Amino acid sequence: MARIVQKFGGTSVGDLERIRNVAQKVKSCVEAGNQVAVVVSAMAGTTNQLVEWAKQIGPMHDAREYDTIVSTGEQVTVGLLSIALQNIGVDARSWLGWQIPFKTDDVHSAARIEEINPDDIIGRLNRGQVAVVAGFQGIAPDGRISTLGRGGSDTSAVALAAAINADRCDIYTDVDGVYTTDPRVMPKARKLDSITFEEMLEMASAGAKVLQTRSVAMAMRHGVNLQVLSSFTEASGTLVQNEEKQMEKQKVSGIAYSAEEAKVTVVGLPDKPGIAAKIFGALAEIYINVDMIVQSASVDSEKTDITFSVAREELSNAVKNIRNLKDDLAFERLVYDDNIAKISVIGTAMRTQTGVAKRMFEVLSDKQINMQVISTSEIKISVLIQADYTELAVRSLHDAFGLDTIG
Amino acid sequence: MARIVQKFGGTSVGDLERIRNVAQKVKSCVEAGNQVAVVVSAMAGTTNQLVEWAKQIGPMHDAREYDTIVSTGEQVTVGLLSIALQNIGVDARSWLGWQIPFKTDDVHSAARIEEINPDDIIGRLNRGQVAVVAGFQGIAPDGRISTLGRGGSDTSAVALAAAINADRCDIYTDVDGVYTTDPRVMPKARKLDSITFEEMLEMASAGAKVLQTRSVAMAMRHGVNLQVLSSFTEASGTLVQNEEKQMEKQKVSGIAYSAEEAKVTVVGLPDKPGIAAKIFGALAEIYINVDMIVQSASVDSEKTDITFSVAREELSNAVKNIRNLKDDLAFERLVYDDNIAKISVIGTAMRTQTGVAKRMFEVLSDKQINMQVISTSEIKISVLIQADYTELAVRSLHDAFGLDTIG
Numbered sequence: 158m159a160r161i162v163q164k165f166g167g168t169s170v171g172d173l174e175r176i177r178n179v180a181q182k183v184k185s186c187v188e189a190g191n192q193v194a195v196v197v198s199a200m201a202g203t204t205n206q207l208v209e210w211a212k213q214i215g216p217m218h219d220a221r222e223y224d225t226i227v228s229t230g231e232q233v234t235v236g237l238l239s240i241a242l243q244n245i246g247v248d249a250r251s252w253l254g255w256q257i258p259f260k261t262d263d264v265h266s267a268a269r270i271e272e273i274n275p276d277d278i279i280g281r282l283n284r285g286q287v288a289v290v291a292g293f294q295g296i297a298p299d300g301r302i303s304t305l306g307r308g309g310s311d312t313s314a315v316a317l318a319a320a321i322n323a324d325r326c327d328i329y330t331d332v333d334g335v336y337t338t339d340p341r342v343m344p345k346a347r348k349l350d351s352i353t354f355e356e357m358l359e360m361a362s363a364g365a366k367v368l369q370t371r372s373v374a375m376a377m378r379h380g381v382n383l384q385v386l387s388s389f390t391e392a393s394g395t396l397v398q399n400e401e402k403q404m405e406k407q408k409v410s411g412i413a414y415s416a417e418e419a420k421v422t423v424v425g426l427p428d429k430p431g432i433a434a435k436i437f438g439a440l441a442e443i444y445i446n447v448d449m450i451v452q453s454a455s456v457d458s459e460k461t462d463i464t465f466s467v468a469r470e471e472l473s474n475a476v477k478n479i480r481n482l483k484d485d486l487a488f489e490r491l492v493y494d495d496n497i498a499k500i501s502v503i504g505t506a507m508r509t510q511t512g513v514a515k516r517m518f519e520v521l522s523d524k525q526i527n528m529q530v531i532s533t534s535e536i537k538i539s540v541l542i543q544a545d546y547t548e549l550a551v552r553s554l555h556d557a558f559g560l561d562t563i564g
Numbered sequence: 565m566a567r568i569v570q571k572f573g574g575t576s577v578g579d580l581e582r583i584r585n586v587a588q589k590v591k592s593c594v595e596a597g598n599q600v601a602v603v604v605s606a607m608a609g610t611t612n613q614l615v616e617w618a619k620q621i622g623p624m625h626d627a628r629e630y631d632t633i634v635s636t637g638e639q640v641t642v643g644l645l646s647i648a649l650q651n652i653g654v655d656a657r658s659w660l661g662w663q664i665p666f667k668t669d670d671v672h673s674a675a676r677i678e679e680i681n682p683d684d685i686i687g688r689l690n691r692g693q694v695a696v697v698a699g700f701q702g703i704a705p706d707g708r709i710s711t712l713g714r715g716g717s718d719t720s721a722v723a724l725a726a727a728i729n730a731d732r733c734d735i736y737t738d739v740d741g742v743y744t745t746d747p748r749v750m751p752k753a754r755k756l757d758s759i760t761f762e763e764m765l766e767m768a769s770a771g772a773k774v775l776q777t778r779s780v781a782m783a784m785r786h787g788v789n790l791q792v793l794s795s796f797t798e799a800s801g802t803l804v805q806n807e808e809k810q811m812e813k814q815k816v817s818g819i820a821y822s823a824e825e826a827k828v829t830v831v832g833l834p835d836k837p838g839i840a841a842k843i844f845g846a847l848a849e850i851y852i853n854v855d856m857i858v859q860s861a862s863v864d865s866e867k868t869d870i871t872f873s874v875a876r877e878e879l880s881n882a883v884k885n886i887r888n889l890k891d892d893l894a895f896e897r898l899v900y901d902d903n904i905a906k907i908s909v910i911g912t913a914m915r916t917q918t919g920v921a922k923r924m925f926e927v928l929s930d931k932q933i934n935m936q937v938i939s940t941s942e943i944k945i946s947v948l949i950q951a952d953y954t955e956l957a958v959r960s961l962h963d964a965f966g967l968d969t970i971g
Contacts, residue, residue, distance in 0.1 A: 173621050207640065214580050214644045215651030222650075225658050226643035229636035233614065236633035237621045243629075244622030251632050255662070256707060300663060 159324040160192040160282065164292065164314035167201035168331040169388035170234050179388060180241035182329070183287060187247055194278065194288040194321060196314040197238055199230025220265035224294070224304045227266075228254070231291035231310070239289045249287040252278065254302065259295035259313065261303045267444070268303035270295060270312065273320040282321070290317060311372035319379035326381050327394075328368060333387035334395035335360065335367050337560035338412040342551045345561035349410065351396040353505050356410045357383075359537040362448075363501035364415025373397065400505055408513060409504040409558040416547045418448070418497040419472035420529065421465055423479060425489025428461040435486060436463060439478050445471045448499070449532040449539060460489070464530055466541055469495050497529070498547040501539040502554060513558075514538050520557045526550055566731040567599040567689065571699065571721035574608035575738040576795035577641050586795065587648035589736070590694060594654055601685065601695040601728060603721040604645055606637025627672035631701075631711045634673075635661070638698035638717070646696045656694040659685065661701035661709065666720065668702035668710045674851070675710035677702055677719065680727035689728070697724060718779035726786035733788050734801075735775060740794035741802035742767065742774050744967035745819040749958045752968035756817065758803040760912050763817045764790075766944040770908035771822025780804065807912055815920060816911040816965040823954045825855070825904040826879035827936065828872055830886060832896025835868040842893060843870060846885050852878045855906070856939045856946060867896070871937055873948055876902050904936070905951040909961060910944045920965075921945050927964045933957055 163183060170176050179197075186193050198204075207227045211218075235251035242249035257278065261268035278288045292310025297303040305312055311328060318326035333348065335357065340346040352360070354377035361370040367385055376383050376397065386394025426432050433452065440447055450465045467475050472495050479491060500521075507513050517538055521528060526549065530541040542550060555561065570590060577583050586604075593600050605611075614634045618625075642658035649656035664685065668675035685695045699717025704710040712719055718735060725733035740755065742764065747753040759767070761784035768777040774792055783790045783804065793801025833839050840859065847854055857872045874882050879902050886898060907928075914920050924945055928935055933956065937948040949957060962968065 173617060176621060210580060210640070210644060211647065214583060214647045217647070217651045219647055219650055222643040222646045222658055225646075225660070226640050229639045232636050232639070233617070233633050236629040237617060239629045239632075240618065240621045240624070240626055243626055244624045251629055253632070253709075302660075 158190045158192065160321060161186060162194045162196060162314050162318040162321070162323045162326040163329060164196040164310060164326065165198065165329045165388055166310065166331070167198040167204070169329050170197055170238065171201040173237070176234070176237050177241050179238060179329075180245055180247070182388065183242060184245055184247050187287060192282040192285075194282065194290060194317060194323070195238065196290045196292045196310060196317060197231060197234045198292050198310040199234055203230040203233070221297075221299075221301050224265050224302045228291070228294040228302045228304055231293050235289045235291045242287060242289070247287055248285060249289050250281070252288055252290045254291055254294035255296035257290070259316070261295035261297055261305070263297045263299060263303070265297060265301070265303050267306040268295060268297060270305070270316045273316060275317070275320040279321055308369035308372075311369040312375060315372045315376045315379070315381050315383070318381045319375070323381065325384060326376065327384045327386060329386055329388035330367065331387065331389065332367060332385075333390055333392045334385050335365070335397070335411070337410070338551055338555050339365070339414065342414070342548050343412075343555045345555065347561055349395050351398060352410055353400045354397055355400070355536055356503050356505055357397045359501065359503045359534065360411055360413045363413035363503065363537065363539060364499060365411070365413045368397070408506045408510050409502055409560065411503050412551050412554045412558070412560070413501045413503060414498055414547055414551050416498040416544050417469045418466050418499050418541065418544075419469045419493060419495040420497045420541055421467065421472070421475060421479070422492040423463045423486070423488050424492055425460045426463060427487055428459050432486060433463060435482065436479060437465075439482055440467075440475055443474060443478055445475050445478075449530055449541065451530050451532065466497065466499065466530065469497075496544045497541050498544040498550075499539055499541055500547070500550045500554070501537055502558070503537045505536050507536050507538075516557060517554060520553050521550060524549055524553050565597045565599065567728060568593060569601045569603060569721050569725040569728070569730045569733040570736060571603040571717060571734065572605065572736045572795055573717065573738070574605040574611070576736050577604055577645065578608040580644070583641070583644050584648050586645060586736075587652055587654070589795065590649060591652055591654050594694060599689040599692075601689065601697060601724060601730070602645065603697045603699045603717060603724060604638060604641045605699050605717040606641055610637040610640070628706075628708050631672050631709045635698070635701040635709045635711055638700050642696045642698045649694060649696070654694055655692060656696050657688070659695055659697045661698055662703035664697070666702035666723070668704055668712070670704045670706060670710070672704060672708070672710050674713040675702055675704060677712070677723045680723060682724070682727040686728055716776070718776040719782060722779045722783045722786070722788050722790070725788045726782070730788065732791060733783065734791045734793060736793055736795035737774065738794065738796065739774060739792075740797055740799045741792050742772070742804070742818070744817070745958050745962050746772070746821065749821070749955050750819075750962045752962065754968055756802050758805060759817055760807045761804060762807070762943055763910050763912050764804045766908065766910045766941065767818055767820045770820035770910065770944065770946060771906060772818070772820045775804070815913045815917050816909055816967065818910050819958050819961045819965070819967065820908045820910060821905055821954055821958050823905040823951050824876040825873050825906050825948065825951075826876045826900060826902040827904045827948055828874065828879070828882060828886070829899040830870045830893070830895050831899055832867045833870060834894055835866050839893060840870060842889065843886060844872075846889055847874075847882055850881060850885055852882050852885075856937055856948065858937050858939065873904065873906065873937065876904075903951045904948050905954040905957075906946055906948055907954070907957045907961070908944050908946040909965070912943050914943050914945075923964060924961060927960050928957060931956055931960050
């Protein structure tokens, strides 16, 4: 017997028929002798509708009211799934964020889970009841509903798995696992049987949308075994686990990309301490997530340039806020480009095996693709290129690193 | 300065534009120097959709999950209205049933409010904040969301008004007050400036859908001054108040009707004690609300008949359950008719003035309308007739009692 958390996303619970399908999957897992807690998202489309209303009703935004509104999506799904389970003979009850409770901090609409009290749920799991838990939501110190931000249901599932000491956390989604790259771009992309937490973390932050970055980081921290699998097939998925458990030791595990990036260069900054802190402090204040940052060495002057990338939709806000600092920062001008893609090559084995960067740069150069910014971590190399070349770059790198052949 | 509860129904908050309109009405009330708590329903149509889903997902019905699902409608509205208020400069926050809390009993989906703790809300009203309260919902002793049954938002508003000692409870709806009868049936129907609690209670239970019966009964018990008025006009509404305050002393205040009734006669029952208790006990068990009951005197045999009326939609359930008792009750046969209307003449002054019943029967007889069942209370006379004659009966009685001329 194992204790398992199953998480189903918005597409998997998109209508009543699909919710019944999820109920069958949960029932199979229960009948296999497991204790099961299910975490669900809102029905696909619901959250967008609610967010739209909250935005349209007035420009001034109270995040506490926003959370009250958007958290209803998951509230509906847990009720419906519980009824669906009961109707096929499975003992089940729904749990809302405030009922468990999932205690969060007070950053409404982007809250972090601080504490979960799982006693009641564990007691009921031990008696054979399925817990149907609303993802994405919690309760803030002020006693009001908080939400974790988009994609937060993955995080809810992992946090619950950690709190109840689950043997595994199965994330059901509309793809059947983690691929070497996006199969829509590269038909030869291959599903990975397993991947390390760190690789998955880099894949997620590099644009692969299978799992939310926060949930992977939390799973790594708490040692929660993740599995990504499809709610629409019976195929086995991809296990995300510690490096020690990895059998497969390929140089490169995957190619990730994000085609919706923008690049900003602040030209002619005085080369003195504190400048970068001011720029990125100003962006952090308005919750803009800066990804790659490169500062050019100032060899022949007292001036330097700083280049960074942000999501394309954040560009105009970022530019506006930096312009406001012009007098303070004394830079010469701002240059920006919103037609940028980030291509990343990821693999734990890079730590010990060399030559990956060299090979990557050769491949891109062979295809006449200009690299505008390069950034590396222990297990990842990312470059910014013109977005028009995204597919060409992904396919060429996938071929060059032999990702279509089983490691 | 007064403390006022305003209640807006589903049509009044049917879309974002209407919610903004409600916000303006609330603002006017605040700017007139009042403390304001607003109780809102779900956006029109939302609750029906949620109920539909809950029914479709499976035939077995867990009322706790049902409540979890349907209570989201009001949760969305309070969030949206709070944002709308903030955007026009009114300090406001939303309150869900479990946050106040509205403590109810454990009869999920038809719960009764047992206790309200208004301290936090009163404190904030005193500081000038508007409380935007979700109607229809509370929290049961098991810590789960309960709902009060359809139309429960009126009851929420009155209960809140009683708890915070409000000077008045204004029920905004899509009609501008209580009429002598349904203006769709009788164009000469006249809006009443005031009506007594008891009359309103009879009007509501006799089919006038302006206010939910429970809310009127609660207002009467706690002495809450009710006002019914339109959210779409500026016209003054109808005050519902104690009889002592009533100036107008007309014999008859209104004609109410319900055209969706059914009648069941259990024929040939043994005339002995306990039979009626068995019949109506069986119906109460499945929550069927029986309205009029008539037992014919058994003069020439040991057999008797019992006739009662139920809402048309309950007929098949009622018949099925009484058939199941055939052996036990030893009745001869069941006769039923689902094309029945109930017509009621209502007026507090009937207590002291005679002749209303006689006049009512004369009018119906003149129009060749056959009365199938008659039932009277101190301030009401109700008859069941064939539903086809509903409009004719209402108009004839309205004319006969001179309701179109101001009393």
